Amino acid sequence: MRVLLDTNIIIYREANKPPRQEIGILFRWLDQLHYQKCVHPKTIDEIRRHKDKTVVSAFEAKITNYHQLKTFAPESNPVSSIRAKFDRNDNDSTDTDILNEVFCKRVDFLITEDRKIHKKASELGILERIFTIDAFLEKVTAENPDLSDYKVLSVKKELFGNLNLRDTFFDSFREDYKEFDDWFNRKSDEIAYFCTSETSEVVAFLYVKVEGKNEYYSDIIPSFSPAKRLKVGTFKVISNGYKLGERFLKIVFDNALRFSVEEIYVTLFDYTLEQNRLIELLCDWGFKKHGVKQTGNGEEVVLVRDFRPRVNNSNPCESYPYLSSDSRKFLVPIYPQYHTELFPDSILRTESPNDFIESKPNRNAISKVYISRSYERGLNAGDIIVFYRTASGGSAYYTSVTTTVGVVQSVITDISSEKQFIELCRKRSVFSDDELREYWNWRTNNHPFVVNFLYVYSFPRRMNLKALIDAGVIQSTEAVPRGFEQISDEQFDRILEGSEADGRIIIN
Known part of the structure; x- marks a missing residue:
């Protein structure tokens, strides 16, 4: 793998003695995975013009640690269009030159903290190959759990x-x-x-x-x-x-x-x-x-x-954790073996917190992934999801419970390949790559789709199947949700009431 490092990453590495811990973690991963650390010639020129001469001399002493790209990829029409749309100065132009190497597949990834480069990459359709330090570390940690240097303990x-x-x-x-x-x-x-x-x-x-x-x-x-x-x-x-x-x-x-x-x-x-x-x-x-x-x-x-109560359904992050009472509501099942892995804060009294320390990205993230083969695929940003943890031994009447509320960010149904499916799910789901591969190929005539959502709230009190039937949320033991099933506003209100939920998160 050839990984291109943007100027800000290299300066961050060379400007600190010793390097900050996170940059040390990044370079340690690159070395462990035997990825080639590449730099663009224009990055070298940029560093040599840096106002801090100690950074310049430190880089010059270590330049052999990096592989300098020896040729420039020919610029394609899409990249030229991006240049015309975004570039206003020499720095912008250099960023586009760097991005062109990724677009033309002369390198596999680019690591950069420059959000403008990420925006350009999104318009070029190559955002999945452009990483911040955080995102790259999440990727390699999820892909290589056995190589992780340490585990992170609970907050x-x-x-x-x-x-x-x-x-x-x-x-x-x-x-x-x-x-x-x-x-x-x-x-x-x-x-x-x-x-x-x-x-x-x-x-x-x-x-x-x-x-x-x-x-x-x-x-x-x-x-x-x-x-x-x-x-x-x-x-x-x-x-x-x-x-x-x-x-x-x-x-x-x-x-x-x-x-x-x-x-x-x-x-x-x-x-x-x-x-x-x-x-x-x-x-x-x-x-x-x-x-x-x-x-x-x-x-x-x-x-x-x-933080005054308001809702932005098109971008729920901006108004998190508030939810709109006007949004559609869905009940969706989640199996016990995945439930607390995805929602550590919704742990049941019968489970041990020691089994769910914050040692995986999906456990800590507010932004998560749910994958499904549900016939109902028409979810929209802002829709509310109530997660129903299915039975875990004993009678489903008493052991299956509603535990958690989330809000939809986006839904991706047009997934063309197993590779794309794994890339979409890897960092935010509870599944390993092998499990994702198996899930994708389980029914070739009905591939899964992806729901990106935000974890919002864990119910203080859990309603089991008996309580849900008594409240009229579920009609019978045979009518439990098997995919995304829409419920009425009244049924949702009964879940909130029976769960002793904090009503302030719902905005009328």
């Missing part, structure tokens, strides 16, 4: 005072904020969320704080109007292939709902690749740039997420 809540402030994870905070250690120690009796590897190294950290309407915001420009807010005080996730960014965002949104805030905000610097990656993740989930915050350490970007 925990802990007092600041019980955490190891000297863990190298916190070094980047000390670089950005000279008063970080003092701030951390002042928080000794407050709660933080964190996640470690099995070697006890911190790999993700989150601190949130509720602020009232009288909070003072003179250092934020433009200033905030009075509102109840959730401040994301500290948020960092090391990219490692386990979708921890989404896992921790779910905690942010859960806290925002719990405390009934009107807005969520975060302030952070934007001068490193790591920080810009976090900004892009937040923007994917509805955060928008508000302004800047003046600090003694420099100027930070202020991002705000409107």
Whole structure:
């Protein structure tokens, strides 16, 4: 495999001594899989013009570690069209030159954090071969679980005072904020969320704080109007292939709902690749740039997420976790062996949490995949799904239960090959490649389709089949769902009522 590395990836690698942990993980995977690390000649020219001469000299010393492409692929008409549509300067033109090598299949993949390149790739129809660091690590982790260096343990809540402030994870905070250690120690009796590897190294950290309407915001420009807010005080996730960014965002949104805030905000610097990656993740989930915050350490970007109840059915990420009462509702079955693998937060009392630690991308992701052969394939973005966990021994009357609510992002029914099917499902489903291959070929006259959806909510109380029949949601033991089966608004309301669900997530 030949993997082309964009300029920002190489600079991120060579500008840090030692390299940041996530970039070390990326290069370790490339070496383990014996992928050829390629660079475009224009990338080399770009690095040699870099203003930081230490980066230039570090790259020059290690240039032999990379394979320099010796020729340029002829430019095709589709790439020329993209160039005319998007390119406004020399950097844009270089990006298109790099993308052309992927389009012409002279390299297998491109790893880049440049979202504009991803947009160009989408229009060229080659987005599945363009990866961010996160996405590439998720891909190789899912494909090669036996080669993973470590497992990620469950998210925990802990007092600041019980955490190891000297863990190298916190070094980047000390670089950005000279008063970080003092701030951390002042928080000794407050709660933080964190996640470690099995070697006890911190790999993700989150601190949130509720602020009232009288909070003072003179250092934020433009200033905030009075509102109840959730401040994301500290948020960092090391990219490692386990979708921890989404896992921790779910905690942010859960806290925002719990405390009934009107807005969520975060302030952070934007001068490193790591920080810009976090900004892009937040923007994917509805955060928008508000302004800047003046600090003694420099100027930070202020991002705000409107959390007042609203629904955007065309892009549910932007209004997550709210659902529209006007949306269609579907009941869909999920087998026990896949249920808690896909929904760890919906674990049953009869299952052990130790069997479902956050060691796979699909467990941590809010964005997930459901594959089906249902006759009903006409789902739309914004449709609501209620998952019905089928019987797991004993009477289905008592052991099959409704557990989880999701919302549809997109549905893909036009899948041309086994290869495309595996690529579409690999990172977000519970299945291995071999299982996906078997599922695709099980009925050649009825290939499966893919539903991309967001996991929204786990019911506090589970309605079993008996309760669902008594409530009129399911008519009889023979009428249990076998695919996507639409239910009425009234039946959905009965599920919410019987499950003691938080009604605030449903917007009239």
